[in-house]
Amino acid sequence: MASRKALTFAAAATTLFAGLTLGTAVTPEAEASTATRDSYADTVGNPTFEAARQKYGLPKDMKDGATLHAFEWSFKTIMENIPDIAKAGYTSIQTEPIVKIKDNRKLGTGNWYLNWYYVYQPTDMAIGNYVVGSEDEFKEMCAMAHQYGLRIIVDSVSNHFTSDFDVIEGKWKNKSYFHEDKQISDYNNREDCTQHKLSGLWDLNTQDDTVAQGMADLLKQTVADGADGFRYDAAKHIELSDEVFGGKQSHYWDTILKNGAQYQYGEVLEDANVREADYANMFNASSVGGGGITDSSYGHEVRNAVQFKNLGASHFTSHSKVTEDKSVNWVESHDNFANGEANIPQELSDEWIKYGWAGVTAQKNGMSLFFDRPYKDGGTYGTTQGPFTEKSKLGDAGSDLWKDPEVVAVNHFRNAMVGENSNISNCGDDNCLMVERYAGSAAQDGMVVANANGADKNLTGTGTKLANGTYTDEVTGSTITVSGGKVTSGSVKAKSIAAFSNKTRSGKVSTAEAYPNKGTIPGTSKKITLRAYQASDTTYTTSDGQSGSYKDGDVIKIGSTAKSGQVITVTVKGTGADGETIKHTYSYTKHGDPTYDPNDGTQSPCDKYCMQYMDKNGYDPDKYIDAEEPNYEGGEDATVTAVKISGDTSMDLSATQSLQLKASVTTDPANSRVTVNWSSSDESLATVDKTGKVTGLKAGTVKITAKAGDKSDTVTLTLTGIAPVAKNVIYATKPSGWGKMYAYVYTGDGASAVNNAAWPGVEMTAADNCDQTGYKYEVPDNLASNAKVIFNDGGSQQYPGSREPGLD
Numbered sequence: 001m002a003s004r005k006a007l008t009f010a011a012a013a014t015t016l017f018a019g020l021t022l023g024t025a026v027t028p029e030a031e032a033s034t035a036t037r038d039s040y041a042d043t044v045g046n047p048t049f050e051a052a053r054q055k056y057g058l059p060k061d062m063k064d065g066a067t068l069h070a071f072e073w074s075f076k077t078i079m080e081n082i083p084d085i086a087k088a089g090y091t092s093i094q095t096e097p098i099v100k101i102k103d104n105r106k107l108g109t110g111n112w113y114l115n116w117y118y119v120y121q122p123t124d125m126a127i128g129n130y131v132v133g134s135e136d137e138f139k140e141m142c143a144m145a146h147q148y149g150l151r152i153i154v155d156s157v158s159n160h161f162t163s164d165f166d167v168i169e170g171k172w173k174n175k176s177y178f179h180e181d182k183q184i185s186d187y188n189n190r191e192d193c194t195q196h197k198l199s200g201l202w203d204l205n206t207q208d209d210t211v212a213q214g215m216a217d218l219l220k221q222t223v224a225d226g227a228d229g230f231r232y233d234a235a236k237h238i239e240l241s242d243e244v245f246g247g248k249q250s251h252y253w254d255t256i257l258k259n260g261a262q263y264q265y266g267e268v269l270e271d272a273n274v275r276e277a278d279y280a281n282m283f284n285a286s287s288v289g290g291g292g293i294t295d296s297s298y299g300h301e302v303r304n305a306v307q308f309k310n311l312g313a314s315h316f317t318s319h320s321k322v323t324e325d326k327s328v329n330w331v332e333s334h335d336n337f338a339n340g341e342a343n344i345p346q347e348l349s350d351e352w353i354k355y356g357w358a359g360v361t362a363q364k365n366g367m368s369l370f371f372d373r374p375y376k377d378g379g380t381y382g383t384t385q386g387p388f389t390e391k392s393k394l395g396d397a398g399s400d401l402w403k404d405p406e407v408v409a410v411n412h413f414r415n416a417m418v419g420e421n422s423n424i425s426n427c428g429d430d431n432c433l434m435v436e437r438y439a440g441s442a443a444q445d446g447m448v449v450a451n452a453n454g455a456d457k458n459l460t461g462t463g464t465k466l467a468n469g470t471y472t473d474e475v476t477g478s479t480i481t482v483s484g485g486k487v488t489s490g491s492v493k494a495k496s497i498a499a500f501s502n503k504t505r506s507g508k509v510s511t512a513e514a515y516p517n518k519g520t521i522p523g524t525s526k527k528i529t530l531r532a533y534q535a536s537d538t539t540y541t542t543s544d545g546q547s548g549s550y551k552d553g554d555v556i557k558i559g560s561t562a563k564s565g566q567v568i569t570v571t572v573k574g575t576g577a578d579g580e581t582i583k584h585t586y587s588y589t590k591h592g593d594p595t596y597d598p599n600d601g602t603q604s605p606c607d608k609y610c611m612q613y614m615d616k617n618g619y620d621p622d623k624y625i626d627a628e629e630p631n632y633e634g635g636e637d638a639t640v641t642a643v644k645i646s647g648d649t650s651m652d653l654s655a656t657q658s659l660q661l662k663a664s665v666t667t668d669p670a671n672s673r674v675t676v677n678w679s680s681s682d683e684s685l686a687t688v689d690k691t692g693k694v695t696g697l698k699a700g701t702v703k704i705t706a707k708a709g710d711k712s713d714t715v716t717l718t719l720t721g722i723a724p725v726a727k728n729v730i731y732a733t734k735p736s737g738w739g740k741m742y743a744y745v746y747t748g749d750g751a752s753a754v755n756n757a758a759w760p761g762v763e764m765t766a767a768d769n770c771d772q773t774g775y776k777y778e779v780p781d782n783l784a785s786n787a788k789v790i791f792n793d794g795g796s797q798q799y800p801g802s803r804e805p806g807l808d
Contacts, residue, residue: 036259037224037226038260039151039261040262040287040289043146043151043228043262048147049149050149055149056089056148056149057089057416057505058091060418061289062092062262063367064091066368066415067367067369067370068085068088068090069333069334069371070093071096072131072374073372073395073397074132075140076133076395076517077397078093081511082141082144082150083148084509085402086149088411088509089411089414091150091415092153092263093145094152095132095152095153097156098128099124099127099157100124100169101118101129101131102162103130112388112390113388115394117338121157121162122160123162123167125172125218127218127222138225151229152226153227153228153229153263154227154231155233156232156233157233158215158235159203159204159206159233159234159235159237160201161202161204163199177208179196179203180196182196182197183197183200188271188272189273190273194243194245198237206239215252215255215256216259219259223261229261229262229265229287229291231264231265232265232283234267236279240279241253241254257283262287262289263289263290263291264286265328265367266283266291266292266294268293268294276321276322277321280322281326284325284326292322293322293326293327294328294333295319295327295329298319298329301316302329302331302356302360303332306352309452310430311359312430313424328367329369330368331356331357331370334371336371338387338388351495354401354407355450357370358406358433358435358450359424359435362410372398374399375397375399375529376389376392377391377399392529393516395517396516396517397515400531403533403534405475405508406475406497410448410497412499412503413499413503420437420444423465427451427459427462428457432450432452432453433450434447434464435448441467442502446499447501448499448500449498451492451498452495457491460489460491461487462487463485464485468483468484469481469482469502471500473498473500473504475497476493476496478490507578508577508578510535510577510580511532511535511582512572512573512583513530520590521558521562521568521588525557526588528556528558528570529553529554532550532551532552533552535576536574536577538550540571541570541571542568542569544559544562544568546558558570558588565590568589569585569588570586640710641667643663643666643713644664649718654721655721657723658696659696660691660692661693661706663678676706676708677706677708678705679707680703680705681702682700682702682703684698685700686719688704692706699722701718701719702719703715703717728780728781728784730743730745730776730779730789731775732774732775733774735797735799741764741792742762742794743764745783745787745806746789747783756780760793760794764777788805788806788808790806
């Protein structure tokens with residue numbers, strides 16, 4: 001960069017919105033396990049597990065059951081719900097990715113919008129992240145699931161890492177471990193689709209033996225910790241073993257699938273040149289319990305049917321590219337919901353999701369996957385929040401639909417009919433769907449009927465393959481009678497689902513909960529959402545003196561009278577639908593730091609996108625936690641008793657232009673977190689930043705003050721000499737409407753990038769002998785050549801604009 005380069009420009013306000021991406025600090029990689037647990041032998045071959053599985057009537061093989069996708073649930077949340085998940089008839093629970101991920105907790109702590117997808121941006125091959133929890137919690141969750149006859153499927157991101165190379169953990173921060181930095185342009189070209197970057201994410205070099213072994217070790221460790229199966233995210237973007245690109249043979253799948261899991265399937269979204277059958281066969285042969293791929297075209301057809309309120313039987317039988325036994329089937333997935341497939345999320349009501357679930361799950365199909373939407377979500381696309389209404393936080397349990405009596409009855413029906421023949425047809429019209437399962441006797445046979453009509457559906461005269469006999473609906477207790485291949489009596493209520501058989505199970509799932517179910521009280525108080533489902537007499541009590549009855553969705557605030565460091569508890573109670581007592585207690589620490597991750601000992605940073613978000617919304621990133629939890633100061637309830645400044649109090653500007661002061665603060669209670677505010681009596685002589693770093697400008701005497709609470713300390717700083725004239729100076733004119741002006745100077749890209757400071761860079765100072773719009777910045781010597789600069793106001797305005805390179 002040229003010496004004393006002068007720049008003058010007029011910049012219009014430019015809003016930067018490029019997807020919020022944040023950095024993270026990471027921990028050393030956990031040692032890879034060489035031991036392989038045999039999941040099948042450890043569960044189905046274990047008498048204790050088998051007794052629990054049979055108690056809840058769950059299938060022996062995972063592919064024959066239904067799996068609950070606990071979307072963004074934490075391990076703690078899953079554990080709290082495990083007894084009810086077993087009771088609801090799910091064979092397996094699918095978790096989110098469990099490895100270290102890109103950390104953006106600083107931005108709207110726990111909010112869904114622009115945050116949920118970071119679990120799909122790994123930074124390391126080590127277990128534990130801030131959304132789901134620690135590796136120890138994962139082990140505890142798996143062990144508890146097995147006590148109830150349940151199995152755990154982990155979503156594995158084996159295709160890529162995060163899009164932000166700078167936050168990748170040290171060992172993997174090596175570009176030889178990734179394919180070339182090039183985006184996919186043709187998804188139907190196998191080489192392009194498998195060897196290049198998906199949505200900007202760093203694509204793992206799956207032909208590299210170190211990468212393959214690292215992923216294999218991670219998966220083996222996950223199974224050793226208790227996992228029983230895997231979903232492979234973006235599996236079609238990983239080449240098959242017989243595909244050779246760039247002269248390189250891949251042994252990736254051959255290496256990583258030998259991990260001890262009993263069931264494995266891949267997300268293989270169907271297209272023109274994907275080789276769906278080959279992927280399905282590979283996964284099915286990978287484990288003793290089989291596997292397969294997502295049947296995305298089948299799911300699309302089902303969603304079209306329920307979106308447009310049509311239960312025509314043909315919509316539920318269209319497995320076109322993969323056989324049904326090697327398929328994983330759903331009404332909707334997290335991608336359909338969160339990424340906005342047409343307007344489906346808000347157009348699919350709970351009622352129609354249930355009809356779709358009945359059609360998909362009651363028949364003889366591959367594994368069924370129930371996607372649990374976030375609590376009270378399904379907003380309108382085109383708004384700033386997508387489908388997310390922010391009625392819950394990442395880590396919380398989602399919608400209660402997974403435990404709806406009709407959904408549960410369909411699950412129980414499926415579990416009871418493993419191996420039996422299947423027939424699907426309409427009962428009189430396209431708003432009445434009938435799924436029959438039959439083996440030749442009334443003791444074995446049954447049918448599920450979804451009646452979307454506004455009137456009761458009389459089934460008398462309807463043809464059927466069921467054996468002669470009487471069958472009882474698990475939901476209502478009503479019956480149908482069959483004789484001579486026809487239903488002779490019985491009906492299904494309007495807008496309802498009935499599951500008729502002689503294998504019905506009793507018991508309803510009832511819950512009383514509070515969310516978030518862990519964490520801190522970072523501001524003056526914290527909002528807690530009280531939840532209840534099919535429970536009566538629900539009450540709450542808190543350790544800070546609150547109590548009362550509540551209904552689902554009520555919100556309370558806790559901690560407003562608590563002192564810093566005090567633990568506040570919330571206890572919820574209720575009576576379940578079957579008369580059982582429900583009770584849970586949750587704990588929260590006042591003024592704990594919500595950006596602190598006990599799993600890795602790090603705090604969440606705020607990068608340039610985060611800074612712009614903060615500025616746009618008027619938040620201070622050093623104090624901001626969440627708009628719902630205001631006034632965070634880190635210790636308003638602590639009394640500051642003394643402040644003392646230490647450090648040098650003289651500066652020879654000819655030798656140095658900065659020094660660091662430190663403020664020691666004494667509080668009651670001791671060691672409480674407080675905010676220290678620094679100030680300078682004359683900023684033309686010296687400035688001081690929020691950390692106590694003083695920058696000297698010219699000779700003179702200036703007072704520097706540190707204040708916390710109502711206590712302060714002041715030191716007098718003497719500045720002598722003259723600072724050397726900078727060799728490299730940028731001059732620029734501040735645009736109208738900008739409050740401040742920053743220079744972000746950088747060279748290189750990715751791992752080779754060097755900058756003058758994290759975004760937004762360094763604040764420019766008023767230039768000598770210039771009017772009030774003239775500003776300057778002294779460029780460090782290491783950035784004096786071949787560097788670029790982006791000017792910005794520290795918020796949403798910058799020049800050049802978003803995604804444009806800086807000025808030379």
